[in-house]
Amino acid sequence: MLKVSQPVKRILVPLISIFLGFLVGAIVMLIFSYSPIQAYASMFQGALGSMSGIGETLRQATPLIFTALGFSVAYSAGFFNIGMSGQALAGWVASIWVALAFPSLPTYVLLPLAIIVGALAGGFVGAIPGVLRAFFGTSEVIVTIMLNYVVLYTSTYLLQNVMPKSFRSSTDSTQTITSHASLRMGWLQNAFGGSRINAGLFLALIAIIIFWIMMKKTTLGFEIRSVGMNPFASEYAGMSSKKTIIMSMVISGVLSGLGGVVEGLGTYQNFFTQTSSLSIGFDGMSVALLGGGSALGILLASLLFSILKIGGLGMQTGAGVPFEIVNIVIAAIIFFVAIDYVIGLLFKQKKAKDADAGAKPEQVIHQPKGGTEV
Amino acid sequence: MTKSEYVVEMRKITKDFGGFKANDQVDLKVKPGEIHALLGENGAGKSTLMNILSGLLEPTSGEILLNGEPVKIDSPTAANRLGIGMVHQHFMLVDAFTVTENIILGNEPSHLGVIDRKKAEKEIKELSDKYGLAVDPTAKVRDISVGMQQRAEILKTLYRGANILIFDEPTAVLTPQEIEELIEIMKSLVAEGKSIILITHKLDEIRHAADRCTVIRRGKSIDTVEVKGTTSEELAEMMVGHSVTFKIPKAPAQIGTPILNVKGLKVNESRGLPAVKGIDFTVHAGEILGIAGIDGNGQTELIEALTGLRKVVGGAVVIKGKDVTNAAVRKITETGVAHVPEDRQKYGLVLQMSLSENLALQTYYQAPISHHGILNYHEMRQEALRLIKEYDIRTTNEQLRAGELSGGNQQKAIVARELDRNADLVIVAQPTRGLDVGAIEYIHRQLIDQRDQGKAILLVSFELDEIMNLSDRIIVLHDGKIAGEVRPETTTEQELGLLMAGSSKQAAAQEVK
Structure with missing residues (x-):
């Protein structure tokens, strides 16, 4: 000992x-x-050995930070949100749609608009299980898991049947968004060896700070923590656990939605048919638990996760x-x-x-x- | 076979929890065939000592002798084997099982893997008859009264061959009549040669039941005395270390205007069955209205309905002239209601949060603790420090988690938070359950203070002493209805007991005469 x-x-x-x-x-x-030594060497080489590797690692960490924060907010209120994949996907589709619908709006209008619409779409999907649980006592675990599939297939339907033909480059993917809606920044990409790193990273860092302030310094955070730890005492003290649960799920959905937004407007620049639930949803859950729900913990855990993911590619190519x-x-x-x-x-x-x-x-x-x- | 004068002898028992000595050189000697009371405040170390005797804890040092022979009790099974049985305060029974099934649980007599229920039932019936326990072995636990559940617990220890029975605060859940019965049972057990250790902090019981009494204070054994030659005052003084007043003197009530009006109130319990069946009463400024009754007769639902935690299905609740029937909790609170809830750990506190956050639980959303939704933790801590000082909450600091406070200090924290808001109506439920004499005295003083300041106080308690000492008027709840209203000066415990058991006021008065 x-x-x-x-x-x-x-x-x-x-x-x-x-x-x-x-x-x-x-x-x-x-x-x-x-050979583990060779494998781990190529893992770190791949993730951290070059500027472009570091850029990709940071790029990978960006959506994970959002989904992990989203999970933590709901978790603090005693809500196990497994639906972040769906919420992120809704954010992704919505932001791309806006970007494609108004391609010529100036950046300072289009980019915020696309981000906000994406965030709200995530918030909307998150609100559904929140409302169902608050008013009907349904299990959020089942509802959120099922909603992942609903959103997944709805996204495919929207892409193939609802979006105007002009938005699509093929049946399975949209056109690339214009630079007016892109989160990519030339200087940043150049600094990191042409990787797909984008301004989403800065949004994620801001989100971490807002998350910390909200949970630690506001009455809303106080209510969320209180309801999560003891809903009975919270009701006794006049808090509305219904309102708090719904609020925490909306916030959780908004953050998850932003995770999807940075994938769309940052990483991929378009939307394409997804064949399974987004991994950032589930990975975000792991990151949040790994980081112990704290702001700093989530940041570090998301970096570790990204090193493993990006480095994992290096392990394949470098060490077979x-x-x-x-x-x-x-x-x-x-x-x-x-x-x-x-x-x-x-x-x-x-x-x-x-x-x-x-x-x-x-x-x-x-x-x-x-x-x-x- | 007895080689010693004592059936149980615990010598210089010390239990050290990483620097904190819960027991410090404690001695306890129990004679065969006696009821030996173990008296002490909460946290004095009674439970630790008994947990050592029943094998749940191992002592850091010291030795235990049974019938003069040193023994090692390293597990509850070992204690069982040595004939030590514990009747727990919180019954360890499976509701859906019959008495017999509960008793044989973990120790089932079987024949070729099939439980021999008939044999067990017969044996249990015999035991029950022998000691006059009157327990039906085939009844399901959920269908029998609390008193009978306790007797089932006693049977369980007897069935397992216990010779030394430890009763852990056995009367906390019983009516006065049931307490009498229990004392009779204990006496018949010792008459049959069993020895009983009775853990309690109620002096009355000791006087009625026990032969000798060992007093423990702050982990040390103070003295062992013959109960007959000792007064309650002397026992209390030994227990708390200074003299105590049992009855707090209070001036006659200065009755003011009505603060709380309850009209034809109907409330359902969680399964949707009626729990409060149409009751009317009024609480005035400057008086304490006590609500007596056995647990489960609608008190909990009544309080929850008054404070907005439970839906009212009929009738009205009017506070200070405002109709607050089915209003939101916070609206009722802001009308001027303080509420010390019955279950302090479930409703009163968020145990994982700090003391200062708990003290701010009702005021966190208002200035000065927050402005526009942003909390001011500095202000919160200052407020907490003030309350800790004013209400004498014993804690190492204001950032300690509420769950780490002792029961008495948790209650003081709730009382501080609620009374400090200066509400006109103070609703308190079971304010002193599980607290020691010192803390009880403190809380009673606070309540009388509030009354004298012209607050209306509604007190729900299962403790008759508390109701009798504090109330200016008493209403008795039975089966969701008011069984009668009495005045403490003119009623007796017997009359209250009968009303609580469902007799009408006339019948109760008759019987007492």
């Missing part, structure tokens, strides 16, 4: 989790006779490791982070334990009463 203080532990535990994840990944690769193995490594890391409680047990929390025992004798004494310690 190691004796460390609380802040050190908070940094050490995720680091150990990550290390163990890499270790398991290495073992898996050894079993399938790939199939992407399936790369996914095992990613999954192993998430697994170890998810069981960080177990890893935390490795540490004897000297300081915290003393403080605990001194402060809550009552708690300690009464603990076994409920039979929890039996």
